[in-house]
Amino acid sequence: MQASTYAIKASVCFDARNRRRACVLAAGFANTRSVALNCNFTSNNSICMRDMGMKLTRATQGVETLFRSTVKPRSVKAQASAGDIEEATPFKPQAKKSSGVVLPFVGVACLGAILFGYHLGVVNGALEYLAKDLGIAENTVLQGWIVSSLLAGATVGSFTGGSLADKFGRTRTFQLDAVPLAAGAFLCATAQSVQTMIIGRVLAGIGIGISSAIVPLYISEISPTEIRGALGSVNQLFICVGILAALVAGLPLAGNPLWWRTMFGLAAIPSILLALGMGLSPESPRWLFQVFLHDYISHI
Structure with a gap:
């Protein structure tokens, strides 16, 4: 029996507001990169590291907020060994009904x-x-x-x-x-x-x-x-x-x-x-x- 490989695909949709937020986050990472480059030409490394840490923290929190608000649960597709695609729906336990027959x-x-x-x-x-x-x-x-x-x-x-x-x-x-x-x-x-x-x-x-x-x-x-x-x-x-x-x-x-x-x-x-x-x-x-x-x- 061939080993089955599973490829999990997720898609993230951005609306206009999320696109603007992504641009701001990208600018924040770019600004952090510029701080890191400027540190090479300054003598006070502690101040540079502090500024870069603060900017990285803000950027990371922004990415988490962005993905938390935009990522939606999608159906997971499992790819079998023969290239077949099977739709795997999330398991929902059925509610048990007490029977009065006994x-x-x-x-x-x-x-x-x-x-x-x-x-x-x-x-x-x-x-x-x-x-x-x-x-x-x-x-x-x-x-x-x-x-x-x-x-x-x-x-x-x-x-x-x-x-x-x-x-x-x-x-x-x-x-x-x-x-x-x-x-x-x-x-x-x-x-x-x-x-x-x-x-x-x-x-x-x-x-x-x-x-x-x-x-x-x-x-x-x-x-x-x-x-x-x-x-x-x-x-x-x-x-x-x-x-x-x-x-x-x-x-x-x-x-x-x-x-x-x-x-x-x-x-x-x-x-x-x-x-x-x-x-x-x-x-x-x-x-x-x-x-x-x-x-x-x-x-x-």
């Missing part, structure tokens, strides 16, 4: 974040009433088990969420995650013993542990680059929304002591919506590429 799917994924916050906050208002209902009002140890069993399940779920997402895909993992979320909510709402309550809380904890791993993963992989940073903070926002929803759901407890069962049962609704919504959501492009690359390498 927003419904991000909203579906954020149901997992809402459930994360809801299960964390729902026990705060309901613990006193469920303890009386289950007969453990004086047993603080069992009450502690009911509270902390959610975090124990979340620890297990957080370790398995990533591997499940890589094996089954992001949307299928969401649908699998809805099973322990809904089952845990149902067991907690219908519990007649402490053991059933703890099992329900563990299942709900496994569900929120898995969702804590795959919700930000899925959102970041389906979001366009220009709004990826903004959508990345949506997960934390909806966790706070879930905690707030749990606190609001506990307001009727003062008038209805058995309302705590309804509070836990309400968590099954977002779980079902999560499973149904992920059936209509697209799979992560990154996971699809990983599957394609694995199949391609395995057939080589």
Whole structure:
């Protein structure tokens, strides 16, 4: 391949006023030259050098001003090896337009974040009433088990969420995650013993542990680059929304002591919506590429 040579041509147009300015500048350079010649016949060289420096400075500033006011950007022509002339237009980056196509799917994924916050906050208002209902009002140890069993399940779920997402895909993992979320909510709402309550809380904890791993993963992989940073903070926002929803759901407890069962049962609704919504959501492009690359390498 022949090496390409590029010739950049620029043209400067002078109007009548700029021509007059150029003549004045030329006279200034000529006057500077005459000062330099006179220095050869004088004995005081310092005075001559000072005068010549001042005149050169004025002339240089005038040239910069002249070119700054007259030079205009022109299209650059690039000459290739075969003598072809190609017009090179200046690069203008196109404005990126944020697409709202992914927003419904991000909203579906954020149901997992809402459930994360809801299960964390729902026990705060309901613990006193469920303890009386289950007969453990004086047993603080069992009450502690009911509270902390959610975090124990979340620890297990957080370790398995990533591997499940890589094996089954992001949307299928969401649908699998809805099973322990809904089952845990149902067991907690219908519990007649402490053991059933703890099992329900563990299942709900496994569900929120898995969702804590795959919700930000899925959102970041389906979001366009220009709004990826903004959508990345949506997960934390909806966790706070879930905690707030749990606190609001506990307001009727003062008038209805058995309302705590309804509070836990309400968590099954977002779980079902999560499973149904992920059936209509697209799979992560990154996971699809990983599957394609694995199949391609395995057939080589």
